[in-house]
Amino acid sequence: MIREDIEEKLRNAFQPAHLEVVDESYRHNVPAGSESHFKVVIVSERFTGQRFLARHRAIYSELTTELSGSVHALALHTYTEKEWAGLQDTVLASPNCRGAGTLA
Numbered sequence: 001m002i003r004e005d006i007e008e009k010l011r012n013a014f015q016p017a018h019l020e021v022v023d024e025s026y027r028h029n030v031p032a033g034s035e036s037h038f039k040v041v042i043v044s045e046r047f048t049g050q051r052f053l054a055r056h057r058a059i060y061s062e063l064t065t066e067l068s069g070s071v072h073a074l075a076l077h078t079y080t081e082k083e084w085a086g087l088q089d090t091v092l093a094s095p096n097c098r099g100a101g102t103l104a
Helices: 002-014 052-062 081-085
Strands: 018-023 037-043 073-079
Touching: 002 018, 002 037, 002 052, 037 081, 052 073, 073 081
Parallel strands: 037 073
Antiparallel strands: 018 037
């Protein structure tokens, strides 16, 4: 399963203090059972001193296989432990699907 592959790769690469990989495909205009839209919340000290763009690039480089395959969207929420502590009790919502068209 793609969600588990993403989770394993991110755990190995970033040793996160917190990691959530959420399959949000059901919220989008895709066939039932699709694994194409994910939200990742990751807290790692590896991100210390990095801007968000560098953090995202590091994640993209770990997930090249998934991103070149069936993953259509990846919402990334990347934090250091200090940043994460300031966000407790905050809901991290993904944007609504902006895809057009209907399923055949």
